Amino acid sequence: MLAIRGLDIPLPIKAERRFAVRGLSLDLAPGELLCIVGESGSGKSLTARAVMGLLPDLGLRASAGSILFEGQDLLALPPRRMEALRGREISMIFQEPMTALNPLMRVGDQIAELFHIHGVRLGRAERRERVAALLADLHLPDPERVAAAYPFELSGGQRQRVMIAIAFALRPRLLIADEPTTALDVTTQMQILRLLKELQRERGTGVLFITHDFGVVAEIADRVAVMRHGELVEEGTAAEVLRRPRHDYTRTLIASVPRPVEQAEAGEAATGAPVLAVEGLVKTFSVRRGLFGRERRVPAVRGVSFRLRAGETLAIVGESGSGKTTLSRCIVRLLKPDAGRVAIDGEDIGGLGGDALRARRRTIQMVFQDPHGSLNPRQRVGEIVMAGPLAHGAGRAASRATAARMLALVGLDEGAMERFPHQFSGGQRQRIGLARALALEPRILIADEPVSALDVTVQAQILELLQDVRRKLGLAMVFITHDLRVAAQVADRIAVMSQGEIVEEATPQALFATPRHAYTRALVASIPGRGAI
């Protein structure tokens, strides 16, 4: 049905490489689900956009090749004909459901617009019925209410369902899904994946599914194409590629998918008094709009307790809004908890302030999520890593020596000190962030989603580095993540957080084998591709 032949998409002249997509050929049969897998910069999204005829306005155009849809070359189609195909024969869903809908238009109207565009004339009542029926197909409760809502009144999962409703409304023959579940929580992701699979089977739609996650591939793909640097690396049925990958890069990608460590190494150091004890921690935010607005209280953390011993890693896992980030900010005292204790070596730092708190900070350090936002763009790397020792009274020479040592520890050479953050890749920046935290020789490290913004292969390297450093320095670590797989790979114990509380705490093995809490069970069941890879 869809045949891409020798597709070239050149990049602007100044770019690092010449082609975003180079000599790509792919086929998709009717009713088939083809996953295109790759890391950032692999050209997978541009390929999807090229099929849709919606390359971004950066002067990007296909320079060679063809995209044949049922025999006609989409690249040669005049705009009018392409517009008639879009939404009716070929439809698309995007990565970011929060921004994919027009914020000023009711959801129902945005669905109905599709009928209007493609000349399906419907009466008012008929249109309402069609829209409601479409939403009901997607298991959205109370479709009438959803149709009357504005996008901002819906959750991310609901919005993505609305996007899918639009995509399937006119029964297209081809659906392009560009990382449609990446921005969603895992439990929602699983629901959306199942829904897509169900609709695809029911209606015989061909689906081109773009993803970076081999877990997702294992969950839904009929066939897989792996892309790297704009070129096709490997292609085959899902079973073939997952079980017997032929290409090295595919093997690396699959091996990089985080998974529970088989042999537990817990218990080696987890004895003795806890270095960090959190007891009954509570944090509530009060939100007020304007001078005369009414105050609203939003509980974020509701009575959390846990203990951490030297050399031990505790992972805190939760979906967005579970309170895990607030918890981490309270532990390092970026936020002041409303109640409860945060004790380091038995001393409560919750009540400390001023210089006493500043002095205590050297024992507990943090690694942040965003490799771009966590380093000051106007400071040199040396300056950034030296900041800690300098703030705690070390001389410049001593601080510089420490910084050099720490950079070496995280695998960067001394030359890095003279350069600025933007001269490094995402993974290297996370290394710099780690070196900055380690320069104070802390005993506790709080890692807040340190790998979630990274490509899987880089993610694997950073996780390995963290483990390595932790072992060498005997650090205790709290690892905050939304990904149960990552948690299982790094942690001795996992605490599952939901709605501001820890609902279950167990070793990874126990958690996966016999999850006790209903929420944990849902979480474990939602791991994409579980058992397949």
Next chain:
Amino acid sequence: MTAFQRFRTNLAACVGLAILAAMVLLAATAPLIFPTSPWEMVGEPYLRPLEGPYLLGTDMLGRDIAAGIAHGARVSLMLALVATVAATGLGILLGAFAGYCGGAVDEVVMRATEFFQTIPSFLLAVVLVALFSPSILSIVVAIAVVSWPGVARLVRGQFLSLRQAEFVQAALVLGEPTWRIIFRQILPNAIGPVIVTASLMVATAILLESSLSFLGLGDPDLMSWGYMIGASRNLIRDAWWMCTFPGVAIFLTVLSINLVGDGLGDALNPRLTA
């Protein structure tokens, strides 16, 4: 590419800079080129441009219009610059304070900016200058008073978002002292847009100053462009040149500053790193 290199490749900005440089040069050398006071009657009144020895003609009292424009450049540029520095200083101070402290301080400062942005600010400037009688001081104060809220809002916004930036949070966790966080972490990242706004504010200040002196609210001892236009506007039927040339001077100066400001904005755009 550095910010300077980016600025240099921007043709409009360079043209602007050239015009501005010419104006500054004119202002600096006015006493050399036109040693006699611009208030002095030097020739016959109502001389058209090039009719007598005077390039741009004379006004109704026989004063040299070109001399007036040159000396007016001193006044306009100086007043605008001083007022901008005052307004920017006040704006940065209050904006940073509000953005860093938050809470009640923020509320009060934001209400104040809202107040100043709601009321007709030109009328406020007129009231202030009129009641405190026109002088360099009252004009500068009036312009600064109506101009600071924009800077304050900008700086506050920058501080609020930068406070949440992970590198600032990291500095807090490291235990860096507050002054260091403000001056080494936040301010260097906030200053770009402030420079751009301040440079554009010089242009607005020139417009404000000339409007005030057009209404007769200029410093009575200083020759200014707005005064020249205001004094001759009733003679427009017979002597178009008297109010045309000072207006051209205002236009060119304000335009050039806007071009330079826009160019700075593009050059300092932080999206360069990607």
Next chain:
Amino acid sequence: MRLRYILRRLANGVLVVLLVVVFNFVILRLAPGDPAMIMAGESGASDEQFIADVRRAYGLDQPMPTQLATYLGNVLQFDLGFSYRQKRPNAELIGERLPATLLLALSAFVLSLTLGVLLGYLAARYRGVVDWLVSVVSLAFYATPIFWIGLMGIIVFSIQLEWLPAFGMRSIMPVRGEFAKIADVLHHLVLPALTLGLFYMAIFARLMRASLLEVRPLDFVATARAKGATIGRVWRRHMLRNAFLPVLTMAGVQAGQIVGGSILVETVFAWPGIGRLAFEAVLQRDYNLLLGIFLVTSTAVVLINLATDVIYVLVDPRARPA
């Protein structure tokens, strides 16, 4: 719910007006010289007895808090004091001139907003030469003092071409018939409204263009294209409304500046509004009248702001409080 929001904005507006009243009160006492003398519009040596009368009439011999209370009470009864220069109450003088200013300012506001949005749209949509032209035009008007645009307009359209009248709001010769009267006023309105509006048109055009270019790469625009909407439909139905929101906010902010700018325009065109009255007050040192004008225009601006707030809530569902 929406009513609550509007009431809250209204309370805000009342606060602004009250602050202006207090400002007026304070500034009169901070200004150099005797408040009674300032109120009487006198300077230097004047009749002692007269000044004493003024002082008593305004309670200036009372303690400060009493004075403020009296002043507030007077303002609430629309009593803005007496103009000793014009020998009439200030409120009456202002009330008489207000309609002319409102006509001028509102025409300029509507004109600048429509033209600005249109030009910004054309520039962003068609780029190339159109974009360049719009940029040049808006840069030029943004850099020109409005009183000078007015004077140049008079030279070109009144003196050279003799198309449009240069002064006043009505012809000196009486005009017969209602329609003819309206047409006469409109004829006089063209130059002043254009003069006042062009500067703000430049601001709105620049902002609209930038805002559209910011909206263009957003995801929902791609969604609309993916639905098969034509480029024209995407611009008109999806981008325009979203890009208009920042312009609307700016329009609210500029409302006050447009009213303030009317002093200059009314002075140039001898337009019989309160701007012209303010200029006369400055010339005659009739400061109490000037402060009254300041209060009245501030109130008008607060009302305009309230209107833009309401429009904003109507356009953007997210601004509606839940």
